[in-house]
Amino acid sequence: MALGEFELIARYFEPLGRERGDVGGVIAGIGDDAAVLAPPPGMQLVAALDTLVEGRHFPAGSPPESVGHRALAVNLSDLAAMGADPAWYLLSLTLPRVDEAWLEGFARGMGGLARRSGIALVGGDTTGGPLSISVQVLGLSRPGEALLRGGAQPGDLLFVSGTPGEAAAGLQLELAAGDGKPAPDDGTPAQRHVRARFRYPTPRLALGRALRGLASACIDVSDGVAADAARLGAASGCAPCIEAERMPLSAALREASGAELALEQALSGGEDFELCFTVPASRLAELPERLEAAGTVATCIGSMEPGEGLRLRRDGRPWSIRRTGFDHFPSRE
Numbered sequence: 001m002a003l004g005e006f007e008l009i010a011r012y013f014e015p016l017g018r019e020r021g022d023v024g025g026v027i028a029g030i031g032d033d034a035a036v037l038a039p040p041p042g043m044q045l046v047a048a049l050d051t052l053v054e055g056r057h058f059p060a061g062s063p064p065e066s067v068g069h070r071a072l073a074v075n076l077s078d079l080a081a082m083g084a085d086p087a088w089y090l091l092s093l094t095l096p097r098v099d100e101a102w103l104e105g106f107a108r109g110m111g112g113l114a115r116r117s118g119i120a121l122v123g124g125d126t127t128g129g130p131l132s133i134s135v136q137v138l139g140l141s142r143p144g145e146a147l148l149r150g151g152a153q154p155g156d157l158l159f160v161s162g163t164p165g166e167a168a169a170g171l172q173l174e175l176a177a178g179d180g181k182p183a184p185d186d187g188t189p190a191q192r193h194v195r196a197r198f199r200y201p202t203p204r205l206a207l208g209r210a211l212r213g214l215a216s217a218c219i220d221v222s223d224g225v226a227a228d229a230a231r232l233g234a235a236s237g238c239a240p241c242i243e244a245e246r247m248p249l250s251a252a253l254r255e256a257s258g259a260e261l262a263l264e265q266a267l268s269g270g271e272d273f274e275l276c277f278t279v280p281a282s283r284l285a286e287l288p289e290r291l292e293a294a295g296t297v298a299t300c301i302g303s304m305e306p307g308e309g310l311r312l313r314r315d316g317r318p319w320s321i322r323r324t325g326f327d328h329f330p331s332r333e
C-alpha cells in the first residue's frame, strides 16, 4: 500500500469527522477505539446498516463520487423512511488497493451528501479486499414518532414520492455495454438524467420528517414500488392495491424507455430510494401542506384494502406486470 492505513484514514476520513453534523454530541470520534456519542435527552436511537459490493450493487468502474454518495444515500434513505433525523455514521471500507484519486472522489461524494444531510462520520474500519462499502447510520427520533411499516389500515391511501423507475432505467443504461462496466457518459439528455438518478439518489429526509404523525406506515423504495408496497402491506396486515395508470412517469423516463417499459420500471425497477407511504383518508387534507414543507412531490397510486397480497389494477381491471424486477445483479442480496 502506497499510503498506510492510518495516513489514509487521516487524509480522507478524519476531515469528514471534523464536520460536526447538525446534532453534535460527539464526545469521542475518529481516532479512539470506539465513538462516544451523546444523544439529546429523551431521544431514541434509530440504527440502520447497508452494504454495497462492487459488481453486485453498482457496476465495477463506477465513478468514485457516485459510490461514496450511494453508500451513504441508501442508508440515509432508511432513516428517511423512519422519519428519523440523521445524526452520526460509521464507515467500513474494504479496498482492493490504495488509489488516492479514487479515495478522494469517494470521500467527496460521501462527504458532500453528509454535509447536506447534517450527519457526521464518527468511526469505521479500513481493510484490504474486493471493493465493498458498509455504512451504519444512527438517527434520532422522539418516542412514538418513528414511521413504521406496520401501521397501515384498510381504507388508507397509498402514495409514492418523486418519479420512480428512473434509477432502474439508468442502471440498465449503465450496464448497456454488457461487460459489467458503466457505458461511456454519452447519450441524450434524458438518458443522462436517468443515469444520474441511479448514481446520485436523493434520500427523502425532509419528506420523512414531514410525514411524522401523519403517515400511518412508510417504507423506502429500494426493490421497486410493487415489491416494497407489498412489504408494507404484509407488515400492516392488509393488501396494497396499486392503480397502474396513476403511477407518475417522468418525461425523461418515458423518453429513455418508452411508455410501456417506463411503467414496468416505475413499478418494479428499484434503486429509486423514494418513499412509499400511507395516509388515513380522514387526514388527507393535511398532506399537501406537509409535502410543500418538504419540497417533495408525492402521488396517490392506490389504497389499502382488507386481505393480503399486492393487487395491481390497470384502468379498473386486475393486471400484472411481465417482469417483477429488473435484477441486473442476480446474485445480490
Ligand code: ADP
Residues within 6 Å of the ligand: 009, 013, 029, 030, 031, 032, 033, 034, 091, 092, 093, 121, 122, 123, 124, 125, 126
Ligand atoms: P482499532 O484497531 O482500534 O479498531 P482502527 O485502526 O481500525 O482501530 O481505527 C482507528 C480509528 O479510525 C478508529 O477510531 C476508527 O473508528 C477510525 N476509522 C478506521 N477506518 C475508518 C474509516 N474508513 N472511516 C472512518 N473512521 C475510520
Ligand code: MG
Residues within 6 Å of the ligand: 033, 034
Ligand atoms: Mg479498536
